[in-house]
Amino acid sequence: MSTILLLSASVYFFIIRYSFSDFYKRLEIRGVVTAKAELDQEEASAAVLQEVREMHLEKLPEEKEYFYEITPGKTFDNEAAALRIPLSFFDDLIQNGEATFQSGNTFYAGIKYQGKKGLYAVIVSADNYYNYHHLTYLRNIFFVGIVAASLFSLSIAFVFSRQVLNPVKEITDRVKEISSRNLHLRLESKRVNDEIGELETTFNNMLDRLETAFETQNNFISNASHELSTPLTTIIGEADVTLSKERSTQEYVESLNVIVKEAERLEKITKSLLFLAQTGFTGTSQKYDKVRVDQLIWDVKSTIDKLNPKNKVQLNLSLMPEDPTKLKIRGNEQLLLLALTNIVNNACKYSNNQVVTLSIGTLEDKVIIIVKDSGIGIPANELKYIYDPFFRASNTKEYEGYGIGLPLTRNIVRLHAGEISVTSKVNQGTVVQLTFPIGNYSIG
Amino acid sequence: MEAVQSVQIGSVNVVFLHCVYLPNSILDLLFFSKKELIKRLVTPAFEDACKVIRSKYASKINSLRIEIFTGFTHSAFENFLAGNKIDEVFAPKGYQLQLPKNSFDPMPFINRSGLPITQVTWKHVGDTPEKNQLAELFLI
Numbered sequence: 001m002s003t004i005l006l007l008s009a010s011v012y013f014f015i016i017r018y019s020f021s022d023f024y025k026r027l028e029i030r031g032v033v034t035a036k037a038e039l040d041q042e043e044a045s046a047a048v049l050q051e052v053r054e055m056h057l058e059k060l061p062e063e064k065e066y067f068y069e070i071t072p073g074k075t076f077d078n079e080a081a082a083l084r085i086p087l088s089f090f091d092d093l094i095q096n097g098e099a100t101f102q103s104g105n106t107f108y109a110g111i112k113y114q115g116k117k118g119l120y121a122v123i124v125s126a127d128n129y130y131n132y133h134h135l136t137y138l139r140n141i142f143f144v145g146i147v148a149a150s151l152f153s154l155s156i157a158f159v160f161s162r163q164v165l166n167p168v169k170e171i172t173d174r175v176k177e178i179s180s181r182n183l184h185l186r187l188e189s190k191r192v193n194d195e196i197g198e199l200e201t202t203f204n205n206m207l208d209r210l211e212t213a214f215e216t217q218n219n220f221i222s223n224a225s226h227e228l229s230t231p232l233t234t235i236i237g238e239a240d241v242t243l244s245k246e247r248s249t250q251e252y253v254e255s256l257n258v259i260v261k262e263a264e265r266l267e268k269i270t271k272s273l274l275f276l277a278q279t280g281f282t283g284t285s286q287k288y289d290k291v292r293v294d295q296l297i298w299d300v301k302s303t304i305d306k307l308n309p310k311n312k313v314q315l316n317l318s319l320m321p322e323d324p325t326k327l328k329i330r331g332n333e334q335l336l337l338l339a340l341t342n343i344v345n346n347a348c349k350y351s352n353n354q355v356v357t358l359s360i361g362t363l364e365d366k367v368i369i370i371v372k373d374s375g376i377g378i379p380a381n382e383l384k385y386i387y388d389p390f391f392r393a394s395n396t397k398e399y400e401g402y403g404i405g406l407p408l409t410r411n412i413v414r415l416h417a418g419e420i421s422v423t424s425k426v427n428q429g430t431v432v433q434l435t436f437p438i439g440n441y442s443i444g
Numbered sequence: 445m446e447a448v449q450s451v452q453i454g455s456v457n458v459v460f461l462h463c464v465y466l467p468n469s470i471l472d473l474l475f476f477s478k479k480e481l482i483k484r485l486v487t488p489a490f491e492d493a494c495k496v497i498r499s500k501y502a503s504k505i506n507s508l509r510i511e512i513f514t515g516f517t518h519s520a521f522e523n524f525l526a527g528n529k530i531d532e533v534f535a536p537k538g539y540q541l542q543l544p545k546n547s548f549d550p551m552p553f554i555n556r557s558g559l560p561i562t563q564v565t566w567k568h569v570g571d572t573p574e575k576n577q578l579a580e581l582f583l584i
Contacts, residue, residue, distance in 0.1 A: 319581070321499035361581070363495040 008142040027109030031122040039115040060126035070119040167196045183211045216388040223390030231262040272404045279411035300340045311348045316359035326362040330439035331416045339412040342405040351375025374429040458508045463550045493581040521553040537563035
């Protein structure tokens with residue numbers, strides 16, 4: 001916009017300058033020719049000059065010539081008054097040999113002419129008709145052009161900003177609608193490849209995670225109270241039934257056994273819950289020290305052997321690195337053992353003691369532990385809930401468990417700045433991959 | 445894959461070979477970059493697997509890299525072998541290469557090259573959960 005304005009203004013300005021000086025030049029030429037013809041009064045040459053003038057010099061509108069003889073000491077007061085031009089014009093003329101003056105649309109050009117009869121001031125005046133009209137025309141063109149161009153660019157800018165900003169506005173409106181009560185709403189992704197589409201997908205993914213987290217929160221209390229109340233109900237029911245009439249010692253022993261069993265289960269749940277809560281906070285009083293991962297998995301193997309003598313855990317050390325420093329991670333051995341035992345135990349449990357492979361390997365700065373079983377797997381749509389406390393996949397009805405192990409494991413892995421990823425196919429097995437950063441301990 | 449390394453004594457340079465046809469359009473040729481192509485072909489899991497193998501055979505593997513061969517003729521392939529100082533080829537046996545667009549199978553070239561070829565048995569894994577994951581390497 002301003003560029004157009006600047007350009008137009010400068011073009012206009014320079015055209016004016018040029019056309020003025022051009023016009024003065026034309027006036028001066030006329031002055032010279034006329035002076036030669038009129039003042040020198042040589043009949044022959046005057047006639048020739050007159051002819052040349054008629055032929056080659058176009059008559060300017062309102063063209064007038066004036067001749068004044070210059071004698072030393074003469075002032076041009078009267079002439080100036082008669083022509084209505086300032087006296088400075090004459091002074092200029094006498095001093096510099098030429099002078100120009102413009103009054104409205106009439107232009108004056110004067111020259112000093114040394115004729116045969118003396119020194120003359122020749123003044124030619126004319127209306128700069130073309131100049132005037134051309135300039136007005138040019139000015140109008142510029143004016144209209146600028147207005148049209150600005151209107152055009154404004155409308156283009158308007159359309160473009162509408163085009164670009166509309167989707168953003170749509171997203172804003174849509175996101176505003178989403179609150180904690182309707183987290184299931186999603187942005188409709190019409191576009192696929194552009195940045196706006198990416199933004200929508202990102203928003204939707206974030207909403208997915210938010211929704212999952214929300215559901216976890218909501219489910220936790222109901223699940224926890226349910227898990228805790230089931231054994232309690234059993235205990236109360238058992239006691240009630242037993243107390244309803246006189247029983248034999250045998251019956252009392254039986255029912256007390258049931259009560260003890262249920263109470264133990266209750267204790268187990270409470271303990272693991274407590275543990276979960278503890279590992280959920282960082283910076284509690286765990287001691288961190290170097291842990292050798294190969295040692296760790298041997299310990300896991302022996303722990304599992306104690307817990308479940310029928311297990312078929314196989315250790316795969318074929319990808320162990322040559323450099324033992326790469327196997328050392330920083331961590332709390334007890335917690336890591338607990339986490340890994342949990343996973344391996346789950347693998348044995350849900351595969352009905354089929355073969356479970358436990359392998360380790362290292363990247364440049366990470367240790368990877370992989371646990372693979374060929375068990376019942378986890379349905380794909382339930383994979384995202386497996387870290388929720390008390391969540392149990394729909395195909396685990398016939399297996400005992402509370403759904404606390406995996407969340408606990410994840411908390412422990414997180415405490416060690418590690419990652420856990422689970423891939424699974426129903427009835428084909430599950431692969432759990434744990435990644436820990438190596439601890440940069442030197443040998444020894 | 446590990447069988448390849450376990451036979452070796454001393455240090456080796458491992459080169460993974462991938463063959464592609466060069467693009468036909470002049471613009472694509474202008475912007476053709478080996479680095480970009482490899483970056484597009486390699487999955488993070490493959491990269492991680494390479495790292496695992498490298499740390500496993502740290503003293504045996506001198507270098508491990510991926511090369512692109514774009515030639516048509518057999519002499520071009522001979523040149524490629526000489527340039528990369530290849531003296532032995534290991535090829536997966538019974539593995540159907542899943543070739544992306546514009547890629548081709550180098551086996552005809554390799555068979556004609558006269559280099560010793562070791563066929564590595566490739567256990568065909570079905571639709572397992574670890575398919576194309578890093579874990580696949582551990583469970584071969």
